[in-house]
Amino acid sequence: MSLLNIFDIAGSGVSAQSQRLNVVASNLANADTVAGPDGSAYKARQVVFQTALAAGAGPRDAAAGVRVSTISENTSPGRRVHDPRHPGADKEGYVTYSNVNPVEEMVNMISASRSYQNNVEVMNTARSLLLKTLQIGQS
Amino acid sequence: MIARLTESFDFHSQALTLRAERQRLIAGNIANADTPGFQARDFEFASALRAASGGAGPGSAIAAGVMTPGGRSAPVLRYAVPSQTNLDSNTVDMDRERAAFADNAVKYESTLRFINGSVRTLLDAMKSHHQG
Numbered sequence: 001m002s003l004l005n006i007f008d009i010a011g012s013g014v015s016a017q018s019q020r021l022n023v024v025a026s027n028l029a030n031a032d033t034v035a036g037p038d039g040s041a042y043k044a045r046q047v048v049f050q051t052a053l054a055a056g057a058g059p060r061d062a063a064a065g066v067r068v069s070t071i072s073e074n075t076s077p078g079r080r081v082h083d084p085r086h087p088g089a090d091k092e093g094y095v096t097y098s099n100v101n102p103v104e105e106m107v108n109m110i111s112a113s114r115s116y117q118n119n120v121e122v123m124n125t126a127r128s129l130l131l132k133t134l135q136i137g138q139s
Numbered sequence: 140m141i142a143r144l145t146e147s148f149d150f151h152s153q154a155l156t157l158r159a160e161r162q163r164l165i166a167g168n169i170a171n172a173d174t175p176g177f178q179a180r181d182f183e184f185a186s187a188l189r190a191a192s193g194g195a196g197p198g199s200a201i202a203a204g205v206m207t208p209g210g211r212s213a214p215v216l217r218y219a220v221p222s223q224t225n226l227d228s229n230t231v232d233m234d235r236e237r238a239a240f241a242d243n244a245v246k247y248e249s250t251l252r253f254i255n256g257s258v259r260t261l262l263d264a265m266k267s268h269h270q271g
Contacts, residue, residue, distance in 0.1 A: 005163050009167050013171075111173065112173075129162070136255060
């Protein structure tokens with residue numbers, strides 16, 4: 001029953017997008033984190049999406065879901081601010097902040113929320129079509 | 140006798156299966172809207188239905204044995220031509236996919252109504268004149 005598979009596909013999209021939203025939330029929450037005792041500040045993270053065939057699907061099966069393959073870390077150096085009175089300052093008086101770019105994260109958040117909504121709409125449509133299919137032959 | 144009664148459903152049930160298949164395909168495209176390198180796919184409904192029903196129209200009888208369930212060949216998939224280039228070479232055009240999804244949902248429902256109509260016609264024909 002191929003309409004039932006839509007729930008798997010759209011569900012995989014919803015869960016992947018919510019994972020992306022989680023990572024964005026973590027990045028935004030740590031936007032102003034300074035370097036900890038180990039000297040390294042929080043690094044911004046990003047999810048990497050990958051097409052995932054449904055369980056039991058052959059190579060000829062066309063429709064496919066999505067999954068998060070890896071969460072990659074942005075390795076660029078963090079923002080350095082000269083503030084000798086800050087408790088986290090190093091010997092030269094610089095404080096290292098995380099390398100999160102709040103503008104990028106906000107854009108990422110809007111994109112994730114739009115895609116999430118699209119997948120939810122797909123599920124709602126499939127649900128109403130299935131319910132109508134169940135009523136074939138009833139007056 | 141039963142086979143002859145249900146013959147008229149075959150065409151519409153074939154169309155319904157293909158509509159469900161297309162709906163699933165478009166759902167996959169929408170789910171992969173942000174996947175790098177994903178190529179959006181779709182199939183042409185008319186030619187797929189012609190291939191599935193052996194060129195038969197809604198009124199014509201279909202030879203037995205052609206319509207074996209599961210023996211239907213998979214429709215030929217085509218790749219979408221991107222209207223705008225994307226940096227991650229993803230070719231899902233969300234506006235087009237959403238339009239196709241809504242269009243396909245409406246057509247799925249209309250096929251359902253055709254089937255419902257023929258079921259009701261058959262049931263009416265089976266009723267005796269004593270019943271309302």
